[in-house]
Amino acid sequence: MSYRIEGATGAWEIVVGLEVHAQVISNAKLFSGASASYGGEPNTHVSLIDAGFPGMLPVINEECVAQAVRTGLGLNAQIHLESRFDRKNYFYADLPQGYQISQFAHPIVGEGQVEIELGDGTTRHIGITRLHLEQDAGKSMHDQDPTRSYIDLNRAGVALMEIVSEPDIRSPEEAGAYLRKLRQILRYLGTCDGNMEEGSMRADVNVSVRKAGEPFRTRCEIKNVNSIRYVMQSVEIEAQRQVEIWEAGGTVDQETRLFDHARGETRSLRNKEDAHDYRYFPDPDLLPLVIERDWVDGLRAALPELPEAKRDRLEKEYQVSRYESGILTAEQAIADFYETVAKDRDPRLAANWMLGDFFGALNRTGRSIENSPVSAEALRELLALISDSTINGKIAKEVLEDMVETGDSPSVIVERKGLRQVTDTSAIEASIRAILDANSDKVTEYRSGKDKLFGFFVGQTMKAMKGKANPAMVNDLLKKLLSE
Secondary structure, three states: OOOOEEEOOEEEEEEEEEEEEEEOOOOEOOOOOOEOOOOOOOOOOOOOOOOOOOOOOOOOOHHHHHHHHHHHHHOOOOEOOEEOOEEEEOOOOOOOOOEEEEOOOOOOEOOEEEEEEOOOOOEEEEEEEEEEEEEOOOEEEOOOOOOOOEEEOOOOOOEEEEEEEOOOEOOHHHHHHHHHHHHHHHHHHOOOOOOOOOOOEEEEEEEEEEOOOOOOOOOEEEEEEOOHHHHHHHHHHHHHHHHHHHHOOOOOOOEEEEEEOOOOEEEEEEEOOOHHHHOOEEOOOOOOEEOOHHHHHHHHHOOOOOHHHHHHHHHHHHOOOHHHHHHHOOOHHHHHHHHHHHOOOOHHHHHHHHHHHHHHHHHHHOOOHHHOOOOHHHHHHHHHHHHOOOOOHHHHHHHHHHHHHHOOOHHHHHHHHOOOOEOOHHHHHHHHHHHHHHOHHHHHHHHOOOOOHHHHHHHHHHHHOOOOEOHHHHHHHHHHHHOO
16 A cells, blocks of 8 residues: 555655665775775874875775675666766865765666565565765864864765665655665675664655656755664655645745754755756766676676575575564574574574574673674574473573573583483373372363363473473373373
């Protein structure tokens, strides 16, 4: 069911396109050898090229080009063997050259698509218009002094991929799903870390509204939104603002706006510039970028398994459900962890423990899969102790809690706490007989048709044996003794 905003004059459709700026994972910047790593004291990762010194000539970073091509391949997009860098001219204090080196008319990556899955299980394809490489600008710091602003050029010249979608998104949910999927693909490829809090991935959100069947109306661009949740909120809030303007007889101006999440509103920043305002022209210091088909094919052959392919394989090889495969492949690290745990083990048991108690422990301790207190090998060992009947499922939960707390291996914990499961038939039978003798009235009731009392006898037996009895043996022996 499509998303609509109900106004006084009827239903309105939202139209959204996203321009995602993704920082390329590379050691050096796009056109200089300065460090591209995040952080550092202000202006410590700056070369003469980044600072805009006269006479400094840019030199293309091959790894940044390779990362852009890998991303294009991961987006099922066209790879252009010849592309070009242009100068995008504008003045701002954190842009020391007075222009940004970008790609305008001839980007390195052309049309592609991303498949998204929505909450109701339906899928949609969102078109990709282009991906181009460009330099990032520096950072203006306005909170260091009461009267002056400072400039940090550490980010200036860092390679960005600008990934532009078609205006195919029709709801806040779809905008969120698209960003999550795009971030997932970039992280699997290793081309961007997707850390929106650090600014290595951010989105410009283009929003317009229209009546069903109408051509597109005027759009507004919301700049530099740095979380998926804020992107979704900004779409809804800006669309509602535009509906109110149109229904009041007004006209929406094409402009750039900012999203204020604290106030729940968008605010005008400036009139939207057109391409001619930036006076694009080919950068005279850079030749056209020409890459070989064989080089592209080599990058394609070395791509990792991407989320959708991995998801399909896990469902086929490990018999996990579509829902489970979505969670297990959300991050590359989670998928790798699961496959290590499930190796030569019951894959269903591995999935149940990963998605249940193990993830519960991570949430409780505020850990991620990367810094988990329990390694994949340790969890796999725990499942082995369940499979060979050394411990039962209930005891395993206690062991896992201890593993999280102490870091000890499951076998060490089992021995330390004396948690080995009792599988001695005679010991279990003796305990059951004692319980039946002590509850002869309930035995009579059970035999007269009160089948629900069976759970009572199971519970009493497990309690008497401190949870160490093999549950299957307890059930089998109880059925036998109660039928005598």
